[in-house]
Amino acid sequence: MLVERIMTSPCITIHEEKTIDDAFTLMTEEDIRHLPVVDDRMVVKGIISDRDVNLALPSMLGENAVKLNASVTEIMSRNVMTCHPLDFVEDIAVDFYELAIGSIPVVRNGRCVGIVTQKDMLNTFLELTGVxxxxxxxxxxxxxxxxxxxxxxxxxxxxxxxxxxxxxxxxxxxxxxxxxxxxxxxxxxxxxxxxxxxxxxxxxxxxxxxx
Structure with a gap:
């Protein structure tokens, strides 16, 4: 099975010049847990998870490790693992397992065109097994x-x-x-x-x- 068969496309992304507060609002409104960070050409520069955002939110003690008006680039993960729409799902499943990651952006011709998450992988497994x-x-x-x-x-x-x-x-x-x-x-x-x-x-x- 090919990645293009299971990926979410178009993918919700956030521009690298946006703030952490923007990312929090977008993830809350869209009910998503992973947000690729892109530039003007939709090139993936990093990725943010809901955990990254939550760690940046004010704690119960009133401390704030990162200001919410700071750029998303301050909390994003860099050197992001990506895949191509024509990659096999079985191959990226190994990446999910070995790297313990929650999502993989899908890139075609250098542009982010989709995303595959752990939930997508689980749904695919359920479909393949016919349960x-x-x-x-x-x-x-x-x-x-x-x-x-x-x-x-x-x-x-x-x-x-x-x-x-x-x-x-x-x-x-x-x-x-x-x-x-x-x-x-x-x-x-x-x-x-x-x-x-x-x-x-x-x-x-x-x-x-x-x-």
Whole structure:
């Protein structure tokens, strides 16, 4: 899946000459948590989070680390990680994880054209796994050999049952196997389970997996 499929565009930004108070007002009115800082050409110069703004607000003791009429450049994070609309979502997911960041501005031809947030990534994960679609889910243990997925999905084809999503991951307890999590568009997985059992596959249901 490409970034352009999930990014928020156009992106709400703030000019580098605006104040911290301007950023606070904009983030409050738009109900957003991340605000790219740009120049006249929409080039990303930094990014501000709601945490950055909150730290600049007056504390309960009346102290103020940064004046609210100061430039947003005083509290913004620099050297911002960016991505391109045609980057793969799976690749930027690694950046979110390794850098522990909350958002990534999307840049095309040097201009900020969108933004991807942690919420966007979560929504994408939910969409890819198909959990928002009614149906059933099973986990199938299969040998880690070429062509095995064809054999598994053939069972669904025979029973005319559509597959909503498939996730494949390694079995930590058995290196020669993979675990296939299949979400199907059927509320009655019984015939599929019986057919997979008959074919020699070990099948687990949400009850077995304590889901």
């Amino acid at each position: 928002m679609t009614p149906g059933s889910v099973i986990e199938v243990a299969v040998p880690d050999v070429a062509g095995i997925m064809h054999e598994v999905t053939k069972v669904f084809q025979v029973h005319q049952t559509s597959i909503e999503s498939i996730l494949v991951y390694r079995d930590k307890e058995n290196k020669d196997q993979k675990l296939v999590l299949v979400r199907m568009q059927s509320m009655n997985p019984g015939p599929i389970i019986d057919a997979l059992d008959a074919a020699g596959y070990k099948v687990r249901t949400p009850l077995d997996m304590r889901l």
